[in-house]
Amino acid sequence: xxxxxxxxxxxxxxxxxxxxxxxxxxxxxxxxxxxxxxxxxxxxxxxxxxxxxxxxxxxxxxxxxxxxxxxxxxxxxxxxxxxxxxxxxxxxxxxxxxxxxxxxxxxxxxxxxxxxxxxxxxxxxxxxxxxxxxxxxxxxxxxxxxxxxxxxxxxxxxxxxxxxxxxxxxxxxxxxxxxxxxxxxxxxxxxxxxxxxxxxxxxxxxxxxxxxxxxxxxxxxxxxxxxxxxxxxxxxxxxxxxxxxxxxxxxxxxxxxxxxxxxxxxxxxxxxxxxxxxxxxxxxxxxxxxxxxxxxxxxxxxxxxxxxxxxxxxxxxxxxxxxxxxxxxxxxxxxxxxxxxxxxxxxxxxxxxxxx
Numbered sequence: 001x002x003x004x005x006x007x008x009x010x011x012x013x014x015x016x017x018x019x020x021x022x023x024x025x026x027x028x029x030x031x032x033x034x035x036x037x038x039x040x041x042x043x044x045x046x047x048x049x050x051x052x053x054x055x056x057x058x059x060x061x062x063x064x065x066x067x068x069x070x071x072x073x074x075x076x077x078x079x080x081x082x083x084x085x086x087x088x089x090x091x092x093x094x095x096x097x098x099x100x101x102x103x104x105x106x107x108x109x110x111x112x113x114x115x116x117x118x119x120x121x122x123x124x125x126x127x128x129x130x131x132x133x134x135x136x137x138x139x140x141x142x143x144x145x146x147x148x149x150x151x152x153x154x155x156x157x158x159x160x161x162x163x164x165x166x167x168x169x170x171x172x173x174x175x176x177x178x179x180x181x182x183x184x185x186x187x188x189x190x191x192x193x194x195x196x197x198x199x200x201x202x203x204x205x206x207x208x209x210x211x212x213x214x215x216x217x218x219x220x221x222x223x224x225x226x227x228x229x230x231x232x233x234x235x236x237x238x239x240x241x242x243x244x245x246x247x248x249x250x251x252x253x254x255x256x257x258x259x260x261x262x263x264x265x266x267x268x269x270x271x272x273x274x275x276x277x278x279x280x281x282x283x284x285x286x287x288x289x290x291x292x293x294x295x296x297x298x299x300x301x302x303x304x305x306x307x308x309x310x311x312x313x314x315x316x317x318x319x320x321x322x323x324x325x326x327x328x329x330x331x332x333x334x335x336x337x338x339x340x341x342x343x344x345x346x347x348x349x350x351x352x353x354x355x356x
Contacts, residue, residue, distance in 0.1 A: 026102065027271035029068040030077040031279040032290065033061060033092070037082040039108055041142050043132075043170050043212075045203040045290055046281070048081040056283060058088040060301045062095040064279060067307040069099035072271030077104045079290075081281065084111040093123035104128055106168065110147060112154035117161040127158050127165040128195070131186070133178045141170075155189050166193030166237075172212040176222050183229045187237050194229075195240040196222065198342045201349075202291045219243055219340040243340045249332060256343055257322055258329035270310050273318060285309075287321055289344045293351035296321050324354055 034055035037048035065076055076096040083089055083105050096103050105120075106128040132141040135148040142148075158165045167186045169175065175182075179196070186194045199205060199213050214222070223241060230239045244255065253259045257274075278286050283302040286292035296317060299309030328350055332341065 026074040027072055028075045028077055028276045029064065029073045029279065030079060030276065030290075031056075031061060031064070031092075032079050032081060032281045033083065033086045033089075034081040035281045036085050037080055037108070038085065038111060039082070039142050039144055039147065041108070041204070042208045043141060043172070043199055043205045045200050045205060046081065047203040052081075054281070055086055056279070056281060056301070058091055060283065061088075061092045061279075064285075064301055064306050065092065065096045065099050065101065067305060068271075068277070069101055070307065071310065072269035073101070073277070074271070075102045075104065077106065079106040082111060083107060084116065090119050090123060093120060097123050102126075106130065107154075108142070108147070108151070109154035109158075110144075110150035112157045114157050114160065117157055117163065121161050121163055124163050126193075127163050128168050128193075129155060129158070129165055129191075131167040131169050131182060133169075133175045134181055137175065137178065159190055164192055166191045166195065168195045168197060171196050171198045171214050171218075171222060172209065173214055173218060174212060176214060176218050176225075179222065179225050179229070183233065183237075183239070187233050191237055193238045193240065194233075195242065196226065197242045198345065200289075200291075200342075200345045202345075213345075214342075216338055216340065219342070223340065242342075242344065244343050246332065246339055246341065249329070249341070253326075253329050256329060256347075257325040261319075261322065270314070273314070274321075289348050291348045293348075296324070296351055324351060327354070 032046060035046055035048040035052045036050065036055065037044075037052070038050060040049045068076070076093075078089070078093070080086070084107055089105075093103050093105070102125045103123060104126045105124055107130070109129040129151065131151070132138040138148045138151070139145055155165070167182075167189075169182055183194055198219065199209060201210065201213055205212075223243070226239050226241045233239065249255055274287055276288055277298065278288070278290050278292070279301065280286065280290060283300045284294060285298040285301065285306060286294070287296060287298070298313045298317065299306060325347070328346065
Protein backbone atom coordinates (compact mmCIF):
# COMPACT_ATOMS: atom_id res chain seq x y z
CA UNK A 1 0.00 0.00 0.00
CA UNK A 2 1.12 3.52 -0.59
CA UNK A 3 0.85 6.03 2.21
CA UNK A 4 0.09 9.37 0.61
CA UNK A 5 -1.42 12.77 1.26
CA UNK A 6 -4.93 13.46 -0.07
CA UNK A 7 -3.83 16.77 -1.50
CA UNK A 8 -1.50 19.66 -0.78
CA UNK A 9 -4.19 21.40 1.22
CA UNK A 10 -5.43 18.38 3.14
CA UNK A 11 -4.87 18.14 6.88
CA UNK A 12 -5.14 14.36 7.15
CA UNK A 13 -3.34 11.38 5.68
CA UNK A 14 -4.88 8.44 3.93
CA UNK A 15 -3.92 4.95 2.94
CA UNK A 16 -4.33 4.09 -0.72
CA UNK A 17 -3.10 1.29 -2.91
CA UNK A 18 -0.68 2.05 -5.72
CA UNK A 19 -1.85 0.76 -9.08
CA UNK A 20 1.15 -1.58 -9.02
CA UNK A 21 -0.19 -3.26 -5.89
CA UNK A 22 -3.60 -3.47 -7.57
CA UNK A 23 -2.04 -5.55 -10.31
CA UNK A 24 -3.29 -2.99 -12.83
CA UNK A 25 -0.52 -0.58 -13.72
CA UNK A 26 2.26 -0.07 -14.06
CA UNK A 27 2.58 -3.63 -15.30
CA UNK A 28 6.00 -4.97 -14.35
CA UNK A 29 8.40 -7.63 -15.55
CA UNK A 30 11.00 -8.22 -12.86
CA UNK A 31 14.17 -10.04 -13.82
CA UNK A 32 17.03 -11.58 -11.89
CA UNK A 33 19.80 -11.92 -14.51
CA UNK A 34 22.23 -13.54 -12.06
CA UNK A 35 22.42 -14.77 -8.46
CA UNK A 36 26.07 -13.78 -8.21
CA UNK A 37 26.47 -11.11 -5.54
CA UNK A 38 29.39 -9.48 -3.77
CA UNK A 39 27.53 -9.86 -0.44
CA UNK A 40 25.82 -12.75 1.34
CA UNK A 41 22.97 -11.06 3.19
CA UNK A 42 21.05 -12.90 5.90
CA UNK A 43 17.63 -11.94 4.55
CA UNK A 44 18.29 -12.69 0.87
CA UNK A 45 15.20 -14.42 -0.54
CA UNK A 46 17.21 -15.72 -3.52
CA UNK A 47 20.21 -16.98 -1.48
CA UNK A 48 22.55 -14.99 -3.72
CA UNK A 49 26.26 -15.09 -2.89
CA UNK A 50 29.78 -14.52 -4.32
CA UNK A 51 30.19 -18.28 -4.77
CA UNK A 52 27.18 -18.62 -7.10
CA UNK A 53 28.13 -18.34 -10.75
CA UNK A 54 26.19 -18.16 -13.97
CA UNK A 55 23.86 -15.67 -15.63
CA UNK A 56 21.04 -15.47 -18.13
CA UNK A 57 22.13 -14.86 -21.70
CA UNK A 58 21.68 -11.26 -22.78
CA UNK A 59 19.71 -12.29 -25.88
CA UNK A 60 17.18 -14.19 -23.74
CA UNK A 61 16.63 -11.15 -21.57
CA UNK A 62 16.24 -8.77 -24.50
CA UNK A 63 13.78 -11.14 -26.19
CA UNK A 64 11.79 -11.31 -22.94
CA UNK A 65 11.65 -7.51 -22.76
CA UNK A 66 10.48 -7.31 -26.37
CA UNK A 67 7.75 -9.87 -25.72
CA UNK A 68 6.75 -8.24 -22.43
CA UNK A 69 6.34 -4.85 -24.07
CA UNK A 70 4.04 -6.38 -26.69
CA UNK A 71 2.09 -8.08 -23.90
CA UNK A 72 1.39 -4.76 -22.20
CA UNK A 73 4.11 -4.62 -19.55
CA UNK A 74 5.37 -1.10 -18.94
CA UNK A 75 8.23 -1.41 -16.45
CA UNK A 76 11.33 -3.56 -16.24
CA UNK A 77 12.72 -4.13 -12.74
CA UNK A 78 16.28 -5.50 -12.54
CA UNK A 79 17.26 -7.26 -9.34
CA UNK A 80 19.49 -10.14 -8.36
CA UNK A 81 21.92 -11.19 -7.11
CA UNK A 82 23.69 -7.96 -7.69
CA UNK A 83 22.68 -6.43 -11.05
CA UNK A 84 25.96 -4.51 -11.14
CA UNK A 85 27.97 -7.72 -11.47
CA UNK A 86 26.01 -8.53 -14.65
CA UNK A 87 28.31 -7.36 -17.43
CA UNK A 88 25.58 -6.66 -19.99
CA UNK A 89 23.45 -4.57 -17.62
CA UNK A 90 23.72 -1.51 -19.86
CA UNK A 91 22.76 -3.56 -22.92
CA UNK A 92 19.55 -4.99 -21.44
CA UNK A 93 18.52 -1.66 -19.92
CA UNK A 94 19.10 0.11 -23.24
CA UNK A 95 16.95 -2.52 -24.97
CA UNK A 96 14.17 -2.07 -22.42
CA UNK A 97 14.17 1.67 -23.12
CA UNK A 98 14.04 0.96 -26.86
CA UNK A 99 10.92 -1.10 -26.16
CA UNK A 100 9.35 1.98 -24.58
CA UNK A 101 9.56 0.69 -21.00
CA UNK A 102 10.53 2.44 -17.79
CA UNK A 103 13.44 0.87 -15.92
CA UNK A 104 14.33 0.34 -12.28
CA UNK A 105 17.42 -1.28 -10.78
CA UNK A 106 17.60 -2.63 -7.23
CA UNK A 107 21.09 -2.67 -5.71
CA UNK A 108 22.88 -3.09 -2.39
CA UNK A 109 24.69 0.15 -3.23
CA UNK A 110 28.22 -1.14 -2.69
CA UNK A 111 29.25 -1.47 -6.34
CA UNK A 112 28.17 1.96 -7.55
CA UNK A 113 30.89 4.17 -8.99
CA UNK A 114 30.89 7.21 -11.23
CA UNK A 115 32.12 5.41 -14.35
CA UNK A 116 29.45 2.70 -14.22
CA UNK A 117 26.66 5.12 -13.38
CA UNK A 118 27.65 7.44 -16.22
CA UNK A 119 27.22 4.54 -18.63
CA UNK A 120 23.69 3.93 -17.32
CA UNK A 121 22.33 7.40 -16.68
CA UNK A 122 20.24 7.46 -19.87
CA UNK A 123 18.83 3.99 -19.26
CA UNK A 124 17.79 3.99 -15.57
CA UNK A 125 14.62 5.79 -14.46
CA UNK A 126 14.88 4.86 -10.78
CA UNK A 127 17.62 3.31 -8.64
CA UNK A 128 16.37 1.40 -5.58
CA UNK A 129 18.99 0.98 -2.85
CA UNK A 130 18.63 -1.54 -0.02
CA UNK A 131 18.94 -0.18 3.53
CA UNK A 132 18.62 -2.41 6.59
CA UNK A 133 18.89 0.16 9.37
CA UNK A 134 21.56 2.12 11.27
CA UNK A 135 25.20 1.24 10.46
CA UNK A 136 25.70 -1.65 12.92
CA UNK A 137 22.37 -3.27 12.06
CA UNK A 138 22.92 -2.84 8.32
CA UNK A 139 26.40 -4.38 8.51
CA UNK A 140 25.18 -7.29 10.63
CA UNK A 141 22.39 -8.18 8.18
CA UNK A 142 24.73 -7.73 5.21
CA UNK A 143 27.43 -9.79 6.96
CA UNK A 144 30.03 -7.20 6.05
CA UNK A 145 31.73 -4.66 8.31
CA UNK A 146 32.17 -2.28 5.35
CA UNK A 147 28.66 -2.53 3.87
CA UNK A 148 27.23 0.69 5.30
CA UNK A 149 30.29 2.85 4.48
CA UNK A 150 30.29 1.49 0.94
CA UNK A 151 26.57 2.17 0.66
CA UNK A 152 27.17 5.80 1.66
CA UNK A 153 29.77 6.19 -1.07
CA UNK A 154 27.43 4.56 -3.57
CA UNK A 155 24.56 6.86 -2.67
CA UNK A 156 26.85 9.85 -3.11
CA UNK A 157 27.74 8.65 -6.62
CA UNK A 158 24.06 8.13 -7.50
CA UNK A 159 23.14 11.57 -6.23
CA UNK A 160 25.95 13.12 -8.29
CA UNK A 161 24.82 11.21 -11.39
CA UNK A 162 21.34 12.73 -11.17
CA UNK A 163 19.59 9.35 -11.38
CA UNK A 164 16.44 9.45 -9.20
CA UNK A 165 16.70 7.00 -6.31
CA UNK A 166 14.91 5.63 -3.28
CA UNK A 167 15.54 3.16 -0.48
CA UNK A 168 14.03 -0.27 0.16
CA UNK A 169 13.99 -1.49 3.74
CA UNK A 170 13.31 -5.09 4.79
CA UNK A 171 11.09 -4.81 7.85
CA UNK A 172 11.94 -7.19 10.74
CA UNK A 173 11.23 -7.58 14.44
CA UNK A 174 14.50 -5.78 15.14
CA UNK A 175 14.32 -3.03 12.54
CA UNK A 176 10.81 -1.62 13.02
CA UNK A 177 11.94 0.34 16.07
CA UNK A 178 14.45 2.19 13.88
CA UNK A 179 11.93 3.41 11.29
CA UNK A 180 12.23 7.05 12.35
CA UNK A 181 16.00 6.88 11.88
CA UNK A 182 15.62 5.09 8.55
CA UNK A 183 13.17 7.66 7.21
CA UNK A 184 15.30 10.57 8.41
CA UNK A 185 18.40 9.07 6.81
CA UNK A 186 16.57 8.48 3.51
CA UNK A 187 15.25 12.04 3.46
CA UNK A 188 18.66 13.55 4.29
CA UNK A 189 20.24 11.59 1.45
CA UNK A 190 17.71 13.02 -1.03
CA UNK A 191 15.62 9.88 -1.65
CA UNK A 192 12.27 10.34 -3.36
CA UNK A 193 10.85 7.04 -2.04
CA UNK A 194 11.09 4.83 1.03
CA UNK A 195 9.61 1.38 0.55
CA UNK A 196 9.04 -0.82 3.61
CA UNK A 197 8.83 -4.50 2.71
CA UNK A 198 8.17 -7.09 5.45
CA UNK A 199 10.72 -9.88 5.64
CA UNK A 200 9.92 -12.90 3.46
CA UNK A 201 10.94 -16.23 4.97
CA UNK A 202 12.42 -17.74 1.84
CA UNK A 203 15.93 -18.34 0.61
CA UNK A 204 18.60 -17.60 3.20
CA UNK A 205 16.12 -15.82 5.46
CA UNK A 206 14.28 -19.08 6.07
CA UNK A 207 17.42 -20.48 7.70
CA UNK A 208 18.99 -17.44 9.35
CA UNK A 209 16.08 -15.13 10.23
CA UNK A 210 13.22 -17.45 11.12
CA UNK A 211 12.51 -15.56 14.36
CA UNK A 212 12.76 -12.10 12.76
CA UNK A 213 9.56 -12.03 10.72
CA UNK A 214 7.32 -9.15 11.90
CA UNK A 215 4.14 -10.32 13.61
CA UNK A 216 0.68 -8.76 13.36
CA UNK A 217 1.35 -6.35 16.21
CA UNK A 218 4.51 -5.04 14.55
CA UNK A 219 2.73 -4.65 11.21
CA UNK A 220 0.00 -2.63 12.92
CA UNK A 221 2.55 -0.44 14.71
CA UNK A 222 4.47 0.02 11.47
CA UNK A 223 1.28 1.09 9.72
CA UNK A 224 0.71 3.85 12.30
CA UNK A 225 4.34 4.97 12.17
CA UNK A 226 4.16 5.07 8.39
CA UNK A 227 1.17 7.40 8.54
CA UNK A 228 3.21 9.77 10.69
CA UNK A 229 6.20 9.54 8.35
CA UNK A 230 4.01 10.15 5.30
CA UNK A 231 2.81 13.36 6.85
CA UNK A 232 6.27 14.47 7.92
CA UNK A 233 7.88 13.94 4.51
CA UNK A 234 4.84 14.64 2.34
CA UNK A 235 6.61 17.36 0.34
CA UNK A 236 9.80 15.43 -0.41
CA UNK A 237 9.46 11.64 -0.15
CA UNK A 238 6.76 9.03 -0.75
CA UNK A 239 6.35 6.23 1.78
CA UNK A 240 5.20 2.76 0.71
CA UNK A 241 4.30 -0.12 3.03
CA UNK A 242 3.97 -3.50 1.31
CA UNK A 243 1.06 -4.97 3.25
CA UNK A 244 -2.65 -5.35 2.62
CA UNK A 245 -5.45 -4.31 4.94
CA UNK A 246 -8.08 -6.98 5.43
CA UNK A 247 -10.93 -4.48 5.01
CA UNK A 248 -9.60 -3.45 1.59
CA UNK A 249 -9.24 -7.06 0.48
CA UNK A 250 -12.80 -7.86 1.50
CA UNK A 251 -14.05 -4.98 -0.61
CA UNK A 252 -11.63 -5.49 -3.52
CA UNK A 253 -10.61 -9.16 -3.94
CA UNK A 254 -9.14 -8.23 -7.32
CA UNK A 255 -6.22 -6.75 -5.37
CA UNK A 256 -4.94 -10.30 -4.87
CA UNK A 257 -6.39 -11.89 -8.03
CA UNK A 258 -9.22 -13.48 -6.05
CA UNK A 259 -12.18 -12.01 -7.94
CA UNK A 260 -14.22 -14.02 -10.42
CA UNK A 261 -13.06 -14.04 -14.02
CA UNK A 262 -15.46 -12.70 -16.62
CA UNK A 263 -16.04 -14.06 -20.08
CA UNK A 264 -13.75 -11.49 -21.66
CA UNK A 265 -10.60 -12.88 -20.09
CA UNK A 266 -9.43 -14.44 -23.36
CA UNK A 267 -9.42 -11.03 -25.02
CA UNK A 268 -7.43 -9.24 -22.31
CA UNK A 269 -3.75 -8.43 -22.64
CA UNK A 270 -1.45 -10.61 -20.51
CA UNK A 271 -0.39 -7.63 -18.41
CA UNK A 272 -4.04 -6.89 -17.62
CA UNK A 273 -4.44 -10.40 -16.25
CA UNK A 274 -1.15 -10.62 -14.38
CA UNK A 275 0.35 -7.29 -13.32
CA UNK A 276 3.72 -8.66 -12.22
CA UNK A 277 5.79 -11.48 -13.68
CA UNK A 278 9.21 -12.52 -12.42
CA UNK A 279 12.07 -14.01 -14.43
CA UNK A 280 14.32 -16.00 -12.14
CA UNK A 281 18.03 -16.53 -12.75
CA UNK A 282 17.49 -20.01 -14.21
CA UNK A 283 15.10 -18.59 -16.81
CA UNK A 284 11.86 -19.65 -15.09
CA UNK A 285 9.04 -17.10 -15.40
CA UNK A 286 6.65 -17.13 -12.43
CA UNK A 287 3.74 -14.92 -11.31
CA UNK A 288 3.86 -12.27 -8.59
CA UNK A 289 7.03 -13.04 -6.66
CA UNK A 290 10.46 -14.67 -6.72
CA UNK A 291 10.39 -18.18 -5.28
CA UNK A 292 6.88 -19.02 -6.46
CA UNK A 293 6.51 -22.78 -6.87
CA UNK A 294 7.57 -23.99 -10.31
CA UNK A 295 4.19 -25.72 -10.69
CA UNK A 296 2.77 -22.26 -11.41
CA UNK A 297 5.48 -21.22 -13.89
CA UNK A 298 4.55 -19.61 -17.20
CA UNK A 299 7.60 -21.01 -18.98
CA UNK A 300 11.39 -21.19 -18.93
CA UNK A 301 13.03 -18.72 -21.29
CA UNK A 302 15.82 -21.17 -22.03
CA UNK A 303 13.26 -23.43 -23.70
CA UNK A 304 10.41 -21.19 -24.86
CA UNK A 305 9.80 -17.53 -25.57
CA UNK A 306 7.42 -15.71 -23.27
CA UNK A 307 5.08 -14.70 -26.09
CA UNK A 308 4.84 -18.30 -27.30
CA UNK A 309 4.09 -19.68 -23.84
CA UNK A 310 1.33 -17.29 -22.88
CA UNK A 311 -1.54 -18.79 -24.89
CA UNK A 312 -1.22 -22.17 -23.21
CA UNK A 313 -0.63 -20.59 -19.80
CA UNK A 314 -3.75 -18.44 -20.09
CA UNK A 315 -5.90 -21.51 -20.77
CA UNK A 316 -4.46 -23.69 -18.02
CA UNK A 317 -1.76 -22.37 -15.66
CA UNK A 318 -3.36 -18.98 -15.11
CA UNK A 319 -6.63 -20.52 -13.98
CA UNK A 320 -4.74 -22.71 -11.49
CA UNK A 321 -2.98 -19.60 -10.17
CA UNK A 322 -6.29 -17.78 -9.75
CA UNK A 323 -7.74 -20.79 -7.93
CA UNK A 324 -4.86 -20.61 -5.43
CA UNK A 325 -5.52 -16.89 -4.85
CA UNK A 326 -9.25 -17.49 -4.40
CA UNK A 327 -8.63 -20.30 -1.90
CA UNK A 328 -6.40 -18.05 0.19
CA UNK A 329 -8.97 -15.27 -0.01
CA UNK A 330 -11.62 -17.58 1.46
CA UNK A 331 -9.33 -18.24 4.41
CA UNK A 332 -8.65 -14.52 4.88
CA UNK A 333 -12.40 -13.82 4.81
CA UNK A 334 -12.91 -15.85 8.00
CA UNK A 335 -13.53 -13.46 10.93
CA UNK A 336 -10.31 -12.80 12.85
CA UNK A 337 -8.39 -10.08 14.64
CA UNK A 338 -5.77 -9.86 11.89
CA UNK A 339 -5.97 -6.39 10.30
CA UNK A 340 -3.00 -6.72 7.89
CA UNK A 341 -1.51 -9.36 5.61
CA UNK A 342 1.97 -9.87 4.22
CA UNK A 343 0.55 -11.10 0.93
CA UNK A 344 3.82 -11.81 -0.88
CA UNK A 345 5.13 -14.10 1.85
CA UNK A 346 1.76 -15.83 2.21
CA UNK A 347 1.19 -16.53 -1.48
CA UNK A 348 4.73 -17.84 -2.11
CA UNK A 349 4.52 -20.12 0.93
CA UNK A 350 1.14 -21.48 -0.10
CA UNK A 351 2.24 -22.02 -3.71
CA UNK A 352 4.52 -24.75 -2.34
CA UNK A 353 1.74 -26.20 -0.17
CA UNK A 354 -1.63 -25.34 -1.72
CA UNK A 355 -3.56 -27.42 0.80
CA UNK A 356 -2.19 -25.29 3.64
